[in-house]
Amino acid sequence: MTTTRESATAPPPGERPRAMTAVVQDRYGPPSVLRLDTVEIPTPGPDEVLLAVRAAGVSKGVWHMMTGLPYLVRLFGGLRRPRQTIPGMDVCGDVVRLGSRVTHLTVGERVFGIARGSFAEFAVASATHVAPAPDELTDDEAAVFAESALTALQALDAAGVGSSGQQPGRVLIMGASGGVGSFAVELAALRGAEVTAVCRGSKAEFVRQLGATRVIDYTQTDPLADGTLYDVILDGAGGRTLSALRGALTPRGTLVFVGNENGGRWTGGYGRPFGYQVRMAFRSQRFVNLLVRTRTDDLERLAEHARHDGIRPRLHATFPLNAARRALAELDSGATAGKIALHIITNEQDPSA
Structure with missing residues (x-):
């Protein structure tokens, strides 16, 4: 599916864009703790990639990290408040910047997998946590595939x-x-x-x-x-x-x-x-x-299933980024059959180029 794209927050003429729109939470709680804000675009480390996010998956994992429930998750996510202020894990996006040690991916490649803070226009992912997205899947389908x-x-x-x-x-x-x-x-x-x-x-x-x-x-x-x-x-x-x-x-x-x-x-x-x-x-x-691990070879196996066996995520609903609260409330309603995606519009170019 062809995705309409728009630029991230526009900089003054001659300056590089450094800001993006993201869903942010400063405390644990229900969907009402989420808000849209303008934040700094993250920088990938040596073994990471920066993605221009096409779509993100809305999952129970996101729900648990948003609410801080059960309390067990706070041992990993922050005791008093979330360390990761931008929610989201499942992602489909375009690689716009490579870490210095990343050699198996290319700029411009559409990938899917797990990222940090995918409820945003840009997100960082470990290079071993993403793989090329199969053409058979739309952006929204690829975004809900990994987790x-x-x-x-x-x-x-x-x-x-x-x-x-x-x-x-x-x-x-x-x-x-x-x-x-x-x-x-x-x-x-x-x-x-x-x-x-x-x-x-x-x-x-x-x-x-x-x-x-x-x-x-x-x-x-x-x-x-x-x-x-x-x-x-x-x-x-x-x-x-x-x-x-x-x-x-x-x-x-x-x-x-x-x-x-x-x-x-x-x-x-x-x-x-x-x-x-x-x-x-x-x-x-x-x-x-079961202890689930995100591995490139398993992501590639899933991509092969999509290409050759017709495996496709079943989408229950798709919401825009500014409706993240509604998306998570829908997830918690018990009425879902399949997956929920956030469709995110952003810039395909490296914001620092």
């Missing part, structure tokens, strides 16, 4: 779904209509798995279109109580007891924890899987507490 799709990809890898010499088997995906879950359904089906998706009934057709063989409406039916045994369970919803999850696994099945939005204000439920890990240490069933 959730990497989680789904690495979860399926950790569970061995579709690994060489293994049958894909039966896969149960809890939270199948969310960002991670929707990618997991699509990728697991692509690997030949028989996918059972768990979501609200109103989103059943959405996940069927992604490749789910069977859909269970958790508001009507307990997805773990019908006697079906699964080779892999991806728990992206949380709230289920370990005994219930193990009861729905085959004797050598694998349970992968990929997220939990149902915990308390301190750990957000992320303390529970560490207990699970201890309790399952000597069981024939396997437990994986």
Whole structure:
């Protein structure tokens, strides 16, 4: 998709532009803490690149860093106030400046991946956290691809779904209509798995279109109580007891924890899987507490899936930069099916050139 572009904050004649428009937060809280401001354009380090942002993804990771909840995130993001004042991680943008040690990317290249502060006209990213964006994806689609799709990809890898010499088997995906879950359904089906998706009934057709063989409406039916045994369970919803999850696994099945939005204000439920890990240490069933890493090779694998296998992010909604508050409120509404993007208009040229 061709994107309309406009310049960043214009400098006086003969001077280089040094300012950009960005979403800023000075404290933790709900979407109302966000505001638009004019700030200095960041400078990339030796192993980083500066991106002119085309679009940014709106994700639960951004929500947690905005609210500072669970409190566990403040250990990394700042105890009293956010250290990173510009939110945003998922990104699609054009490389406008290379760090001195970056050799595998070129100026002008459209890339996708993870950046710091992508809710802005310009953002800095580690050169190993971005990869060339596939032409098959629009800017908005590429912008919501990395964070959730990497989680789904690495979860399926950790569970061995579709690994060489293994049958894909039966896969149960809890939270199948969310960002991670929707990618997991699509990728697991692509690997030949028989996918059972768990979501609200109103989103059943959405996940069927992604490749789910069977859909269970958790508001009507307990997805773990019908006697079906699964080779892999991806728990992206949380709230289920370990005994219930193990009861729905085959004797050598694998349970992968990929997220939990149902915990308390301190750990957000992320303390529970560490207990699970201890309790399952000597069981024939396997437990994986997934730690997602942003790697260039995995981003390139996702790009190949988009080019050759038709994998596409499903966009629930797209908002302009000045509607970041509305975008995050929509994310928290529970009505989303797929991903939300911020479409950002900026300058493709290096602002210091």
